[in-house]
Amino acid sequence: MNVPLLDLSRQHQALKDELMAAFAKTLDSGRFILGSEVEALEQETARYCQARHGIACASGSDALLLSLMAFGIGPGDEVITSPYSFFATASCIARMGAKAVFADISLRCFNLDPQDVLRKITPRTKAIIPVHLFGQSADMAPCLAVAREKGIKIIEDAAQAIGAEYRGQRVGGIGDVGCLSFFPTKNLGGLGDGGMLVTNDSALAEKLKILRLHGAKTEYNHQWLGINSRLDAIQASFLRIKLRHLDEWTEARQRNASLYIAKITAAGLADAPSGCQGCANPVPSSSGKPIILPAACQSRHVYNQFVIRTVNPSARNALRQFLQDGNIGSRVYYPVSLHQQPCFASWGYRAGDLPNSEAANQTSLALPIFPELTESQITHVVDSLAAFNWNSL
Ligand SMILES: *Cc1c(COP(=O)(O)O)cnc(C)c1O
Numbered sequence: 001m002n003v004p005l006l007d008l009s010r011q012h013q014a015l016k017d018e019l020m021a022a023f024a025k026t027l028d029s030g031r032f033i034l035g036s037e038v039e040a041l042e043q044e045t046a047r048y049c050q051a052r053h054g055i056a057c058a059s060g061s062d063a064l065l066l067s068l069m070a071f072g073i074g075p076g077d078e079v080i081t082s083p084y085s086f087f088a089t090a091s092c093i094a095r096m097g098a099k100a101v102f103a104d105i106s107l108r109c110f111n112l113d114p115q116d117v118l119r120k121i122t123p124r125t126k127a128i129i130p131v132h133l134f135g136q137s138a139d140m141a142p143c144l145a146v147a148r149e150k151g152i153k154i155i156e157d158a159a160q161a162i163g164a165e166y167r168g169q170r171v172g173g174i175g176d177v178g179c180l181s182f183f184p185t186k187n188l189g190g191l192g193d194g195g196m197l198v199t200n201d202s203a204l205a206e207k208l209k210i211l212r213l214h215g216a217k218t219e220y221n222h223q224w225l226g227i228n229s230r231l232d233a234i235q236a237s238f239l240r241i242k243l244r245h246l247d248e249w250t251e252a253r254q255r256n257a258s259l260y261i262a263k264i265t266a267a268g269l270a271d272a273p274s275g276c277q278g279c280a281n282p283v284p285s286s287s288g289k290p291i292i293l294p295a296a297c298q299s300r301h302v303y304n305q306f307v308i309r310t311v312n313p314s315a316r317n318a319l320r321q322f323l324q325d326g327n328i329g330s331r332v333y334y335p336v337s338l339h340q341q342p343c344f345a346s347w348g349y350r351a352g353d354l355p356n357s358e359a360a361n362q363t364s365l366a367l368p369i370f371p372e373l374t375e376s377q378i379t380h381v382v383d384s385l386a387a388f389n390w391n392s393l
Helices: 009-014 016-029 036-048 060-070 088-095 114-119 141-150 202-211 233-243 246-266 313-325 342-347 355-363 375-387
Strands: 053-057 078-081 099-102 125-129 153-157 177-181 195-199 216-218 306-310 364-367
Touching: 009 016, 016 233, 036 053, 036 195, 036 233, 053 060, 053 202, 060 088, 060 153, 060 177, 060 195, 060 202, 078 088, 088 099, 088 342, 099 342, 114 141, 125 141, 141 153, 195 202, 246 306, 246 375, 306 313, 306 355, 313 355, 313 364, 313 375, 355 364
Parallel strands: 078 099, 078 125, 125 153, 153 177
Antiparallel strands: 053 195, 177 195, 306 364
8 A cells, every 4th residue: 555645636636627717717817916816815814814914925935034024133133943843944034144043842742842942032032933833833822921021023933834723822823923835735735835924913914015025115116125925816716725625624634643643552652642741841751662642732733744753763764764665655854953954054053952853853753644644544554653673673
C-alpha cells in the first residue's frame, strides 16, 4: 500500500468543475489582480478568523514582512520568535534589518515556551512573533500580557493554523495582526502562492493595503516605501470555493489524528498524549515506549501536520528510511533550527543555544495526516511503525 505524505489530487478532483468554472469566469472578467473576488475572500477569511479586516497579499512570507513594515521595525530593534519554524518567520526580521531573538520551544507541542519569551524581553523588543506550529495555537496569554504592559506588537504567524483556536478564540485576530498562507500544502491552499493578513485594527488594515501597493495611498503618491504584494483574482476565486470545505477537511484531519493516537497507543508504541502540562515540565520519556505523541494543548488543533518524536536521533533517521522503503511518506519539519542557518550567522547564535528546538530537529517526524487519508491507510502506517525493529537502535 502506498501512503503519500500529502495527496491534493482527490480534493481537487472533487472540485474540478467548480474550479474550472471559476477560471473561465476570471478569464472573461479581464480583472486579474485584486478586485471583487479578492475583496470577497478578504471578508470571508476575516469572518472565518473572527477578525474585522482581511488584507490579501502574495504569500504568507509577504504577510509577515508587511506586518513588520507596518510597525516600522528596523535596525536596532529586536523581534522575539521561534527557532523551530519555516524560514520566513525569521527572514522577515532580517529583511527589515532588525535582530531575531530566539526563545526556545516546548517539546510537548513544538510551540514557543512563553516563560523563555519573557526572559528574552529587553528595552529593544518591538514585537513578538508566536508561530502556531503544525496547526496548534501557541500559548498566547503570557505574551499578550507583557505586550500590553510594554507596548510590544504581537504578530501571529498563523500560516499553518487557519481556524485553530486559543481558549475558544480563532488565531490570527488574537494579537495585533495575524499572517496566513495559502501555499498549496496549508489547510486552505490555493493553486499557487497567496497570503492574507487579518486584524481588528482599522488604521493598521488601511496601512497594510497601501504597503502592498508600493506604499501608494493614491496613484503615483508614495507615502511609504512599500512592496508589490497582491493576490490574483483567480487564486481568490479558487480559495473561496475551497474555504467552504475547510471545516469538513479540518474535522477529517482531527479524526485522522485521533485514529493515530488510538492505534499507536493500542499497539504499545507510545503513552497517551499527556495534554498540556505547561511548557517548562520535562516531557516524560522514561516509560520505555519508543514514540512520543504530540500534545494537544489548545482548544482547536487543526493538524496541518501530525508530528511524532522518537527518543533518539538514530531511531528517527532509521524509521524514516524504513517508512520510505515501504512507500509511506514522512518528512522532517524542521531539520535545522533557524538560529543555525548560515545566512543568520551575524546574529551570533551557536549550537546548543536553543536545546529543545535542536532536539526537535533531530527527533521529530511528520506522518501523513491530510483529510482524504483512509482509515486503512492509517492502520497500515501504524502497522509499519509496529513492524519497525526498535530494539536494533
Ligand atoms: C508556509 C509558512 C510561511 C510562509 O508562507 P508562504 O505562503 O509559503 O510564503 C510562514 N510561516 C510558516 C510557519 C509557514 O509554515
